[in-house]
Amino acid sequence: MTLIDLTPRSAVTDRLATLPVVIIGAGPIGLAAAANLVERGIDFVVLEAGDRPASSIRLWGHTRLFSPWRHLIDPASRRLLDAAGWAPPVDEGRAPSGHELVDEYLMPLAELDAIRSRIRYGARASAVTRQGMDRTRTAGRESTPFLLRVTTADGRVEEMTGRAVIDASGTYTSPNPLSSSGLVPMGVGGAGDRIIHALPDVRGTDRARFSGRHTTVVGAGHSAANTLIALAELSRTEPDTRVTWLIRNASAVRVSSSADDELADRARLGSRVDQLVDDGLIEKIDSFEISAVERQGDGIRLIGTRRGEPAVHDADLVVGATGFRPDLDMLREIRLQLDDIVEAPVRLAPLIDPNLHSCGTVAPHGFDELRHPDSGFFLVGMKSYGRAPTFLLATGYEQVRSVAAWLDGDMRAATEVRLALPATGVCSTTSGGGGCC
Known part of the structure; x- marks a missing residue:
């Protein structure tokens, strides 16, 4: 049982x-934070590196989420939208694509x-600190504003201050390296253009590639x-398209959700790949641990x-979905x-340990599990889950x-934390991968 600190904030x-x-x-989490602050009359500023909301989701927007609409709309956000005459999705039991989530809700x-x-x-927030203080200075720290260094789209660097910071910047743009050691593979500098980020739009904008x-x-x-599913479908219509699936363990634990997974779209993924x-x-290759890569003509060698x-394993392209x-x-x-x-806040980590919990058995948690020694700073959303x-x-x-x-x-x-999550299947870090929603 988690003991919640009931001491009022400073x-x-x-x-x-x-x-x-x-x-x-x-x-979605940054905007939900904004909606909750609006309802409470607390002033805020949102820093977004992209030129539109949800810039990371747009990169994989062709992909369908696991959760249905009813689990994807923040309650405070819904109240604000309803007051403005928003038309909610017709079928809230359906799982939308990333693009639909952005266009119809965010x-x-x-x-x-x-x-x-x-x-x-x-x-783009490039650094966060306390105004006039590095991390070693303690006296007066809690009453000192946060200082953020911000890089603008035209390359200017600015600074701004805040009373608190909610970091909802996510993790999609920070992929794990291909190597089993967790380090960037040796030789990646010469073959990096052959390595593609997770969730490319195989049957759409990236089809020709x-x-x-x-x-x-x-x-x-x-x-x-x-x-893998998208590439296999492409191979049915495009001659000479080949697909290999390479994993470092003997089996793909995370793809195999249990039969009672309430997120039906996710539960079907494993059986479709099999x-x-x-x-x-x-073609499936298991138990392959990557240490280096090298350019091989127009392709890449693992x-x-x-x-x-x-x-060794040769291919034209590699998609890093690690x-x-x-x-x-x-x-x-x-x-x-x-x-x-897992690089999550220490009070949260035991609740999300993938060796003990599936996604749907994570206990409800809030500010107390998310606190850090710098009072007023919070990691939230995917970034709070670390790895x-x-x-x-x-x-x-x-x-x-x-x-x-x-x-x-x-x-x-703040302390009445309640949450009903769908029952879900296996979520193990032992085999890499990642996902959300």
């Missing part, structure tokens, strides 16, 4: 009272007057499964070991308290509801 001093809360990221939310006026697009080529997908999670392997449309013996990790470089001067293994896989948006919505209540001094609401 008083907001006159020095802090005039400053906004700074939210990093205008994705764009209308970001365009609400109370939120739109507070979003700064083309503003994959047609008629041999693509190897590295990873054993749901991102890998989606790409069938495509059986049909010969996907170098490593297989079952303890030296091994999961994601948080970008912590920007937080070097913030006092963080992270778990040594633990398969974050659900509903969990992030409850996180920011609790954090907003804490910022408002409403300890009763």
